[in-house]
Amino acid sequence: MVVKSEETPFPREGRSMLRALLTSLTLALLSVFPAARAEPVDGGHAMVELISERHAVLPGETFYVALKMDLEDGWHVYWRNAGDAGLPPRIDLLEGSTIPDGALGDFVWPIPHLLPVVEGEIMDYGYDERLVLPFPVTIPADAERTVRINLLADYLICEEICVPETAEVSLSLPVGVSEPDTKNGTLIGEWVAQAPLEYDGAARIDTSAAPWKLSLKSTSGFDPSSDIRFYPFGHEISHPADQPLSFGSDGATLELVPDADALDGTLDGVIVVETENGERTGYAFSAEQGEAFANTSGTPAKRSRAAGGSGAGLVGLIFAALLGGLILNLMPCVLPVLSIKAMGMVHAVASGHEGEVRSHGLWYTGGVLVSFAALALAIILIRQATGTATLGFQLQNGPTVAVLALVMFVIGLWLLGMFELGGSIQNTGSGLASRSGAMGAFFTGVLAAVVGAPCVGPFLGAALGAVLDKPAIAVMAVFLAMGFGLALPYLILSFVPGLSRLLPKPGRWMETLKQFFAFPMFLTAALLLWTLGAVSGPGAVAWAVAGATLIAFGIWLGKRSTRPLLKGLAAVALVAGLVYPAVHAADTAGQAAGGSSLYAEKYETEVWSPERVAELTAQGRPVFVDFTATWCATCQLNKMTTLKTSAVQTAFQEHDVAFLVADFTRKDPVIADELKRRQRAGVPMYLWYPAGSTEPQILPEILSKSLVIGLVSQD
Structure with missing residues (x-):
């Protein structure tokens, strides 16, 4: 007999209990094995992390993910509108992600805070300490098992300087059950609640x-x-x-x-x-x-x-100018001047002439301050006469450029030992007490100011631009602060015996270093000759080279001869070598080509004009404008490291960026007016017009490839 087993159906209550048990087990497993995610990434001055309000997600679900940034003390990042300067954070989907490009929504921007850069003059908008930027993500309806989100976060972070940084962040989420992440969900919710209503x-x-x-x-x-x-x-x-x-x-x-x-x-x-x-x-x-x-x-x-208020604003401008003056000491034409003075100090300290060292420091500082006061006075007078003035105006004058180039050449010859000014460097200490030593220090300060003043680097562009339309006393105060910053390192070495004693002992290395510094001076002379060609044409350059030859001949003849007639001939050669190039530069001023000639033909550039910008932006094209000059060292550095690189040029071509060049090598009232309108004292200035925008973003004065390519890639 076959016995049939009687099958008893599983009770409904049991099925419900089993379903609940399986669900609980699944959730328990998810809590034990949470969504795989990378540790926070150190971008340099911020710890960057990708967080989610979900441990696990359902196909087709939309939820919030956020870019979490914990900033170093004193550093800040920017809102969607950065203000007068800066760039907002952005993200790009990287390879390896399992979601399509359209799955990411826009940032939910929390309300920003004011970020005064220069009190009362330059204002940015952004965040410090921490920023959480939520954005919606939609999971594809056909997603299986796990979704992976790989992002490149690109942001500009600033303290007293601005640094473009990137961080690759990722997040993996299991698909199947929608499970909230209580901790991160609460944090994201708090920041979503800070968005404007x-x-x-x-x-x-x-x-x-x-x-x-x-x-x-x-x-x-x-x-x-x-x-x-x-x-x-x-x-x-x-x-x-x-x-x-x-x-x-x-x-x-x-x-x-x-x-x-x-x-x-x-x-x-x-x-x-x-x-x-x-x-x-x-x-x-x-x-x-x-x-x-x-x-x-x-x-x-x-x-x-x-x-x-205005008082606080002026204090901020003075502080920014002081910092900018300090940075000028690192310029290749100024550093040799400061180093030669420091070498003279080495021997003086070793010889026990510390009192003379302090006197020397004061004379040097006086030379710098008098020069910057004269520069400020010239700008005030030019402003009163023409309504506008910019830093670097002296290098838009052909004779001035020619004479400066020849002075740099002569200094290079002196550093190489072709002739001596008051004895060798080893005798510098014993001459400090003399009148020639004091006046030598004074004119060394003048020289440092002359070659350093046209360079607009970090802090200076915005600070000087903001003060140029202020009362004359404010202009003078800011320029004196800039000069004091330039003189400060040597002044500190002069008055702090402990620091000066840290300098190496005198020896043959001093003469070797002195000769080495001749080559930056020759390079500076070459840059000035290039500037002369742009200001007054190639004929002026030829005359300057001839003048340099005459000067070298005069030095050689004067060194070798003792006869009065030959000494007089040497003096005539020296004077002629300086005067004739300057006269010819004045006669040929304005014969040089301008516009985009600062870039080689292989770079597709156009000459800037307000009308051309309006035409291009009306067409919806993105526009990059380079306000530059041949005499601007910072401009040339940015060209070599960023703007002329194949990566940046390729990005410009791929995104149809119009690259406009505003050449301020020679005087140009239209460019001067634009600099004034943007509250900049001189070049460099970089403007970025995103596609469809008629208002530009003002970029930092020091560029990087990642910064420019990141901007271009947004369009």
Whole structure:
């Protein structure tokens, strides 16, 4: 007999329990084996990490991932609109990712903070300490098992200097069950909550007169004890300017200083309302042009928090100029001058002439300060006569350039030992007490100032640009601060015996080093000859070379001869070698080619003009503008390390970037006006117009390939 087993169906309650058990087991396993993710990546001055609000995800699900950045103390990164200078963070999908390009949404930008660069003059917007940038990610509907997100984070991070950094970050998430990550989800939620809300009222911008009036009509009203600040998405207004605030029965009005001749369309941005207890709430809106709303102004409020008053602004400019002057000591034409003075100090300290060393330091500082005071006075007078002035104007004059080139050549000959000025370097110490030693130190300071002043490096471009339209006393103060920064290293060595004793003992190495420094001076002379060719044409260069030959002949003849007639002939050769090239440079001024000739023909460049920029931006093309000059050492450094590299040129070609060159080697009032409008004292200045934008981003004065390629790749 066959016995049939009677199958008992599994109870419904049991199936539910089993399903719950399996689900719990799955979640438990996910908690034990969480989503695989890389450790935070050290980008240089920030720890960068990719975090998710999910441990695991479902196919087709949309959720938040965030770029988390923990910054070093004192460093900051930028908002979507960086302000006067800077660049916002960006991300690119890397190979190995299992999601398509369109799966990543836009950043959810938290409301920013003010970042005063130069108090009252230059303002940026951004974040310090920590930034979490959430963005939505949509998982493909056909995703299987695991999705992997590999990103390249590209950002500019700044303290007193700006450094472009990158970090490769990744995240792997299992697919199958949607499981929240409580810790990271809470963090991401906190930063999403800091994004601006949609403004529930109405906004209107009255541009009929300056200042513009932004009137905000609110259904709920504003607390008169609150402070309100407007953060624009574009560059239509002055970022550092104060924004006077007044309240009415139906809203509030902000006064905005325009930074554009006219407003094209709407004014878009965010207002941040800050209560007395420090709580900040942002509201995004688009203000139509028109007459200000009624009843939105009347009672003045406290001034909107800005960059401080004019006194604080001047202090900031002075500090920036001081730092910039310090950096000038590293320029290849200034460093030999400082080093030769230091070598003289070595022997003087060893000989026990410390008192004379201090005197020498003061004379050197005096020479630098007198030169910078004269430069400031010249700029003030030129500004009064022409309405504009820029740093480096002296190198737009052919005779000045010719004489400077020959002076550098003569200094090079002296450093090589072709002739002596008051004895050899080993005798420098014994001559310090003499009048010639003191005056020699003074004119060494003059020389350092003359060759260093045209170089606009970090801190100087923005600081000097901001002060050029200020009162004469402010211009003088900032230029003297710049000069003091240039003189400070040698002055400190002169007055701190402990430091000067750290210098090596005198010996034959001093003469060797002295001769070595002749070659940077010859290179400086060559650069000045190149500048002379751009200012006054190739004929002026030929005359300068002939003048250098005459000078060398005069030095040789004077050294070998004792007869008065031959000595006189040597003196005539020296004078002729200096005078004739300068005279010829004056006669041929303006015969040189300009525009994009600073770049070889293989580089596709155009001559800059405001009209050409307007034409290209109207076509929707991205535009890169290089404001440069042959006499600008920083400009040439950026060309060699960045702009002329094949990687950057390839990126320009691939993204159809129009590369415009504004050559300021010779005087050009249109370029001078543009520099003034952008609050820059001179070159270099780099402007980047993204595709479809008519307002540029002002880039740092020191460029890098990653910075430029990252910008270009955004379009």
